[in-house]
Amino acid sequence: MTALKFNFMMSIAILVLMLHMPLVSDSTGSAKSETDWYDEKLNQGIEAFYQTDWDRANSIFEEIKNRHPDDPRPYFFESMMPFLEYFFIEQSGELANDFLDKSEKAVELSHQKLEKQSSDTTMVLMLSGLYGYRGLVAAGQGEHRIALQSGLKGFNYTRKLLSIDSNRPDARIGKGMFYYMVGSVPSGMKWATNIFGFSADIEDGFAELKIAANSNSYISNDAKMMLMYLYEKEGRLGDALYYANDLTNTLPDNVIFLFKKAEILENLGNREDAIDVYKSIITHNNTNLDLITVKSRKKITELEKITLK
Numbered sequence: 001m002t003a004l005k006f007n008f009m010m011s012i013a014i015l016v017l018m019l020h021m022p023l024v025s026d027s028t029g030s031a032k033s034e035t036d037w038y039d040e041k042l043n044q045g046i047e048a049f050y051q052t053d054w055d056r057a058n059s060i061f062e063e064i065k066n067r068h069p070d071d072p073r074p075y076f077f078e079s080m081m082p083f084l085e086y087f088f089i090e091q092s093g094e095l096a097n098d099f100l101d102k103s104e105k106a107v108e109l110s111h112q113k114l115e116k117q118s119s120d121t122t123m124v125l126m127l128s129g130l131y132g133y134r135g136l137v138a139a140g141q142g143e144h145r146i147a148l149q150s151g152l153k154g155f156n157y158t159r160k161l162l163s164i165d166s167n168r169p170d171a172r173i174g175k176g177m178f179y180y181m182v183g184s185v186p187s188g189m190k191w192a193t194n195i196f197g198f199s200a201d202i203e204d205g206f207a208e209l210k211i212a213a214n215s216n217s218y219i220s221n222d223a224k225m226m227l228m229y230l231y232e233k234e235g236r237l238g239d240a241l242y243y244a245n246d247l248t249n250t251l252p253d254n255v256i257f258l259f260k261k262a263e264i265l266e267n268l269g270n271r272e273d274a275i276d277v278y279k280s281i282i283t284h285n286n287t288n289l290d291l292i293t294v295k296s297r298k299k300i301t302e303l304e305k306i307t308l309k
Contacts, residue, residue, distance in 0.1 A: 038064070045077060052255055054081050054288040072109035076126060079103035083133055086140070087229050088260045089292060096137050103130055128157035132177040151178045172212040173223050180205030180230060202234065213243070221250060225257075232264060240264050255286045259296065271303045278303075 045060035058081075061074035079102035086095040107130050114123040131154030139147035154177070180202055209230075212223035228243035244261035251257055262277035278296040285293060 038068070042073065045074070049077055049080070050251065051253055052286055052288055057081075070109060070112065072106040072113065072123075072126060075102065075106035075109060076130065079106055079130075080133075083137070084256050085289070085291075086137060088256045089289075089295070091140055093141065096141050099137055100134060103134060106130055107134075124157050124160050128154050128160075129173075130154070131157065132173075136177060148182070151182070154178060172208045173219060173226065176205045176208030176212065176223070177226065178205075179208060206230070221247065228257075228260060228264075232260070232267075237264055237268050241268065253284065255281050255284050255289055255292050258284075259292050262296070262299070266299070266303065271307055275300055275303050275307075 041060055041064055045057050045064070048054070048057035048060060058078065061078055064071060064074045079099055082095045082098040082102065086092070086099055107127065110123045110126050110130065114120055114127070117123075131150045135147045135150035135154060138144075138150055182201075182205075206227070209223045209227050213220050213227055215223075224243045224246055228240050228247060231237070231240035231243065241261070241264045244257065244264050247257045248254070248261050258277055258281050262274045262281070265271075265274035265277065278300050281296040282293055282300075
């Protein structure tokens with residue numbers, strides 16, 4: 001596994017390394033660190049998650065939940081599965097609701113931990129991301145009032161991170177997502193942003209995300225993922241393709257990112273390259289994401305018919 005690939009898989013949960021849990025005894029009677037067990041399991045779950053081996057990931061996260069029922073991290077990753085499907089495969093109401101329902105538990109547990117220890121930077125970071133993602137999903141469903149409320153909550157946690165270090169790339173992602181949401185609110189609802197005293201446009205959001213994407217940080221690829229999606233949403237396909245290429249070069253087995261790259265190529269009119277990427281998805285035959293394989297086959301048939309005309 002390359003260092004870049006490992007860094008991306010670890011990006012959302014990197015602060016787990018800050019955990020300091022008590023020692024327990026294993027069956028042989030020797031001292032065994034619970035932190036070691038937790039880190040090993042979480043790393044395995046994250047690796048399976050970013051390889052889109054979600055059956056295995058869910059199984060590992062269930063182990064963690066059974067042993068640490070008050071830990072929000074496994075709930076966070078479980079919610080990110082429908083999140084990635086929603087943003088990069090099919091923006092259905094079913095996937096949106098699935099993400100919102102599953103992420104609610106992660107939000108609840110994160111708040112509980114933060115109430116016990118207000119300086120827990122891990123929970124601040126997690127809540128910043130959770131509310132930011134919830135805001136983006138709500139915006140995608142046209143629920144701009146809910147999107148603004150969630151975005152504002154996320155930005156409040158982002159400001160906490162910024163107060164620690166204004167140049168933190170992870171904080172800039174939250175800031176960029178919030179600025180984008182404020183800038184994308186329809187003109188008829190601008191009064192809502194004015195009430196809170198916020199004025200930002202979409203380009204402010206892109207600027208913050210680019211700073212994070214260009215950083216030498218574990219979070220840079222998360223920013224690239226958001227830039228790929230948001231640029232495509234804005235019809236800036238050349239910019240979207242730039243980040244799609246970057247991501248698929250780093251994670252060549254991630255069929256979700258491959259599918260998004262193929263769609264962007266198709267929309268740019270580059271049919272032959274799009275067909276090649278769709279074929280590579282079929283070759284992967286990811287059983288956790290059958291819909292991608294089905295969609296890829298359909299896309300190839302459609303594009304080949306157009307090419308023959």
